[in-house]
Amino acid sequence: MTVGPAGAGGLRERKKQRTRDALARAALELFTTQGFEETTVDEIADAADVSQRTFFRYYASKLEVAFAVQEVVEEHFLASLRSRPPEEAPFEAMRNAALGAWDTVEEVIAEIVPVELHMRTYLIIESTPALLAVHIRRSLKTEETLSRILGEREGLDVDTDPRPRLAVAAMSGAMRVAGRLWGEGSDHSVRAIRELIAHYMDHLTPALVGPWRDRPEQGAGIGHSERFRP
Incomplete structure (x- = not known):
């Protein structure tokens, strides 16, 4: 033939x-x-x-090839957010997109690298100044893209309405905290980072709008350390 x-x-x-x-x-x-x-x-x-x-x-x-797989993963996350149901609130859509992307990351990159190698690469990025600088610049660019996706979902102009960029900044901050703690820990699996991201994103809204300790008028209740225990 x-x-x-x-x-x-x-x-x-x-x-x-x-x-x-x-x-x-x-x-x-x-x-x-x-x-x-x-x-x-x-x-x-x-x-x-x-x-x-x-x-x-x-x-x-070398810098470009270092982020080749991460670029695939980022595009997967952006596609996941674009496909979230329109009835989901902005932060709910971002949370579900992020966790859904982690749930499927292994199959997305399977033909390029084993997922364990991809996870080890995150540790190298965090410990290498040249890579970390590029990672930060890339993250800022991705945050802007996320903001514009949210703006399109909600019918907002991100250049006049601050909410999309603020929501993305808050979410990115929670994910950075989770990523740093994951890197400092001993379990560097996908499951471990997904659980940390879910935990910190779930505490983001209460941390921003709710009290952090019991007030006298609330009576004796659950203290801070118990309320925010993983």
């Missing part, structure tokens, strides 16, 4: 995607085992069994 022009094009695209994925996988393996700064482009290319020239055909730098 002969392969027509369309079929040949599809094969070429799949081959390109396999090469791109192989480079990302090789890079993350090297970054997480020997360090980002210590890893060279030549080592990444050798590990993927391609030339340095081929590496630069797919990625502009």
